[in-house]
Amino acid sequence: MTEPDVNGDEGRVVLDDADIARALTRISHEILERNKGAENLVLLGLHTRGVPLARRIAAGIAEVEGTPVPTGSLDVTMYRDDLRSHPTRAPHKTEIPAGGIDGRIVVLVDDVLYSGRTIRAALDAISDLGRPSAVRLAVLVDRGHRELPIRADHVGKNLPTARSEKVRVRLAETDGADAVTITGGTE
């Protein structure tokens, strides 16, 4: 989950557009390697930036294997454990590809892995939607500080951060350009 930058501070770039492209290519290959092909895969992007990332990874896989990979989106708003501490948020669309997720290998795609709570919510959402044969996780950035026993199977970049720092992911589809920046710092 990407945190918005309150101060408008640009911060320092830790991944530029070329780095991001390479990372996503590598993730596409890793997924294929782990799965021994594209069979039975379903990619589900978590709103908001996980969705375009999932599409890019799907495109990458299709380029290598020549077969399209079913891709969709998953909204976890209703499953969050912090609903009562914020004003009500409207949910986004959950679009499960035709063919569903029963018996499939579902790969969740998100931009930043942090406390792990979003993924925990996603796992609960998935269990209400069907019964995959396996669920894996691909993230662009892992910034540490897990609060739950959750780990990613495929990581674009490991980014050790301080809690006071903010990680910001920008993508062409949502923000006009690709970049991962860190702002803030020790206080």
Place this chain on the structure above:
Amino acid sequence: MKKHLLSIDDVTADDIAALFETAAEMHDVQRREVKKLPALRGRTIINLFFEDSTRTRSSFEIAGKWLSADVINLSAKGSSTSKGESLRDTVLTVTAMGIDGLVMRHSASGAAHQVAQWLDVPVINAGDGMHEHPTQALLDAYTLTRHLGTLEGKHVAIIGDLTHSRVFRSNIKSLAKLGARVTVVAPPTLMPSGVGPWSARAGFATSYDLDGVLAGEYGPVDAVMMLRVQKERMSGGYFPTAREYTVGYGLTRGRLAMLQPGTPILHPGPMNRGLEISPDAADAADSLILDQVSAGVAVRMAVLYHLLAGEETGA
């Protein structure tokens, strides 16, 4: 969004749009095998119905349960005056058990407004006398939006016993907020008192002539909403016989043929088949009456979610 939903006055056009987006997501839940979202887990909602209603109550019950809330149905029969207990005492006794939300239906107009002043928890008006039924109007508008797209500039005809209809009073407001134009049709005895100045102020048209309206005298009609007529009104002398009402104001087969194909037909239910709506019209391809029922659950889920899931924002 405001703390309570007592009247359509409590939601802005933006609130309605947000509710419809959420409702669309909730609608998908109805088709899943596991019809549950955990958003209201651990919340307790009481359906306090002073007036019987199987359909609205079960719609709210399903909506709450699909959001994982604990829903309890209570009927308080008759007006509390007959038992000597004030309405305030009745409501405070029920809520003293520690609840998170109250859904209330009462036969007296304004009851929900009064109750909301006595309670800390959000109150949702499931129908107060002849005054308003906001979730019904929301699901009516949601159903129409799914079929017609935006309601901006669309012309909706509402026909029936307007005097006694809370569905009419809420719909007049919600359709106006969504930019639709409304013409209401009823015999003179069933037009609300003071409708002349009221309609001039609120911007809706009135007519005693259903055939004229359907023929386009007030512009082409994009949707038709039939209201239930209670047969008891005959003994009140509002109209002489059921037969005469149907000929003048029913959606007969002949009037059905006057509608353009694709014109949605709505009815809040329960229907008096043969009185205000012919079987042909009720079962016509363009009848959205069953859609309204499934929309009702989705819209009520959206309302419960928006009012009860997040932190309290007051108002």
Place this chain on the structure above:
Amino acid sequence: MSSLLIKGASLLGTTTADVLVEDGVIGFVGRAASASERVETAETVVDADGLVLLPGLVDLHTHLREPGREDAETVRTGSEAAAAGGYTSVLAMANTNPVTDTAEAAERVLDLGRAAGIVDVQPVGAVTKALEGQELAELGLMARSRAKVRVFSDDGKCVADARVMRRALEYVKAFGGVISQHSQDPSLAPHAACCHEGPISGELGLPGWPGVAEEVIVARDVMLARHTGSRVHVAHVSTAGSVEVVRWAKAQGIDVTAEVTPHHLLLTTDLLRGYDPTFKVNPPLRPQEDVEALRTALADGTIDAVATDHAPHARHDKEHAFVDAAFGMLGLETALSVVATVMGEQMDWSRIADVMSVNPARIAGLDGHGRAIAEGQPANLALIDPSASYVVDRNASLSLSRNNPWHGRTVTGRVVGTWLRGQRTFG
């Protein structure tokens, strides 16, 4: 002998004079210099400089709730509220429990009033047995009783049957009685009706109470009064149409009198938005056009009297949905202030005394009240500070109930003292 000197008051807002009261009777009215040592040795002296002295007010229409609903009001607490409002006599309506429809019941209320000793409580007798509107109650026995009932009313309900009303009008001629009619045709405005029928009732979804339901009864009753050669009194007139009928009837020489409540002189239907049962009353609050017509009629004498229709209710009887809540508002303590504030420009104190004391006493046949402030008259007096403004606080009321529609309003004209036959009952 006990003596009281009220110094320097403006009598009915005109002449300034001193008033000496001895043993409950006015002994002297004039300037002190021309008086004797009686004035100098008065036991109690009240400095009334800048204040207005009126004859004690008389309320033709009060609900004291005892017997039956002593949780809402008793004869004693109602009397205290009345005295605080400048009243020295109130007519207690018959819709108690049990109903005041026998001589014994009337005497019981009379005795409760005398025991409290604060105002003269004059019982009103029911027109029909148990207020059912079917058979005449024992009007004659009530008239002959110690209570000397002269005013009869089924108030709360209308004597709707024309034949019963005719009989009642005829019957009371024998003893100079008068029927006070709560005009509400039940087939046009049934019990559930609670909001003036019009755009507001249409929008709020409240059962409408059309003005015509009152007007058809007023019209019918003045014709019956003419036909029977009797007199009739219209309780709480609330519409311009009723005013027109009364004006016409008086022009015809028909013996009709009429009263209006303070709330119908100011409060309007739009107060019902928000569904607050504090504003639920019968007849209901009407639109501004009716309010204007009532004010004009009070000023020009078409309406003879202001009557409070003081209707106390226990809190739980109002804590209901609007349609289910009890009808009625408090009025005794605020009546004079409201009338002075609303009608002050059209009516001077002398006219206000007419409508709140002289005329009601005459209509009710109360000899000891509504008298001129002159030697030999019983000392039933109310002392007013005409320029005192205050904010009405419902919690400061002497009534047991709190259903007060004036809470938070600023009014001008305040009762500072009330005397019943020379005894100070307030202030």
